[in-house]
Amino acid sequence: MLPREHLEAILKSGKTDVVPVMPPFQGFWALDVAGLTTPQSFKDVSKTASAQLKVLEQCTFDGIEVLWDWLVPVEALGCKVDFPEKGNPITSENIVKSLEDVDKLEVPDIRKHARTVFDYEVAEALRDKIGRQHFTYITMPSPFTLAGELRGVESLLVDMMLNPADVHRLLKFTTEVLLEYLDLTVEKGFEAVFWCDPTASGDLISPDQFKEFSLPYLKVLSQKTKEKNLWVLVHICGDLLKGADRLKMIQDEVKPHLMSVDTAVDLLQAKQSMDATIILGNVSTTALLQDTPEKVYELSIDCVKKAGEDRFVLGAGCDIPVGSPPENVSAMIKAARA
Amino acid sequence: MPSKNEILAKLSECVIKGDVEGCKKWAKTALENNIEANEAIANGCAEGMKIVGDKFEKGEYYVPHVLLSAQAMMAAIEILKPYVKVEKSEVTGTVVLGVVEGDIHEIGKNLVKTMLEAAGFKVVDLGKDVPLTKIVETVKEMSPDIVGLSALMTTTMPNMHKCIEMLEKEGLRDKIKVIIGGAPTSREFARKIGADGWGEDASAAVNLVKNLLKPK
């Protein structure tokens, strides 16, 4: 069986005879391992694609993200962005300076936005190269997280308490923008989208706020993604079981095919809360960065044991941190194959 | 007329509720009733923020609430600040404060700043996500007594170490004291990277600075 067939099998039936492994987010880490800085990675499609491939030869994941520049919509919308040497571009200017600005926002023509075009070219190059053997996906922010980038996370969180109606208008807008990205993704023939909502982290917003501001919009995207026959993968950071069972809410409302959970989440409980969803997780990202391959191996085995065989994909709890030794990342893969 | 304790309790309550307007009103009332600005900040505002912190720890409050309370507190402090009396007998000095490169968590640092200022120290606030070179340059230019570094992520903690190394390289390390703080840091970590002190919270930061600046 090809690596991608394991993932297809598990997505379709919840079962396969080996534990599949997905990073789930390796892009910026891999660029750094290959010696390509973030600014350099936006210059030459084939160099950037090759950088990923080089690292993947060593770390043989069953599926990978082929578009990792997930905050690209921020720039397409006109925010100023900083490009650090390593890691993902950082929003340096929020365009929604006051809530009145929400009404002035316009959905951009993303097909004319250079970085978007570039990112999709890289993604296609990678997919064309390895897509037959490997499962590939496009990583994108959720409407809530994108709203946080446009408004500034702190302001958005305060707005949620003081001006909820304006926040909903902003969220409707970011949903529209992301539907454009979904269209482009469909048009280019990709098979899956990983919708990521780090700002809806269990450590940041309350269960009620989660229900009101994050879930409904994620649900729209999930439904539309499914209508187009793409797989829906979702990642949210932090502890989603603290205070309330947010995982169950996600299964009931968003109904993703696969849910990627952070290290703070108990895997066994996650599988119980989402009893009809594939769970991906949740090797400690701190361990990947700071510990030894032996320790990462041990932690990965613990995850596999805890999660059991069905409905489970092994991976890190969040982004593979830039600077993690490739030996540590390989140890995670080795554990899945053990 | 409300009593002093009532006014301080109201101020604290408005911080807890995140009531910006209420905070402004009770800060003014405090001044009108001849309550010392220092006391209003320490026993009203900071007291309220401490309770907010406790509620956050217990999972009763989430970050949006903490942010709103911080805003309310800052609104009161804004009004009280011009009236803050700097105690002459106390030690004084300049503290350069910043959240290290790559890290944008600044609520804790801002609290430390406020409490230091209320205690009479001059604070040069470099803000968040501060390039390490900028910290070094500021030390060169201003020769402060103390540099306070904050980090809230395991991934940015190493930048504190780097910053100390850079200060050493520039021959500036012996001229100043370096203190650090932020949730993932510890006394142990501070010792390991060669810092002069670690503060668990904002009031610990004030005591730390006082002790380090005490004439020997």
Ligand code: B12
């Ligand atoms: C609020 C918050 C945010 C806010 C920050 C708003 C702001 N302007 O500061 C927002 C929403 C923007 C945010 C964003 C992110 N966050 Co955040 N955030 C938090 C949270 C919930 C609380 C931090 C806080 O303000 N605490 C309250 C203050 C009062 O406490 P404090 O900072 O510790 O400060 C006190 C003491 O430590 C001390 N102190 C502090 N500094 C100093 C300095 C000196 C010199 C001294 C003596 C003392 C001292 O005194 C202070 C007052 O008592 C923590 C979770 C947590 N439980 O800590 C996560 C947390 C820090 N965030 C985290 C993450 C991952 C992020 C993001 C990367 C999320 C994402 N994936 O997009 C982003 C971007 C981060 C970046 N590049 O910096 C992680 C970090 C994980 C790690 N690697 O270690 C945490 C731990 C959450 C988690 N478990 O996942 N976050």
Ligand SMILES: [Zn+2]
């Ligand atoms: Zn995450």
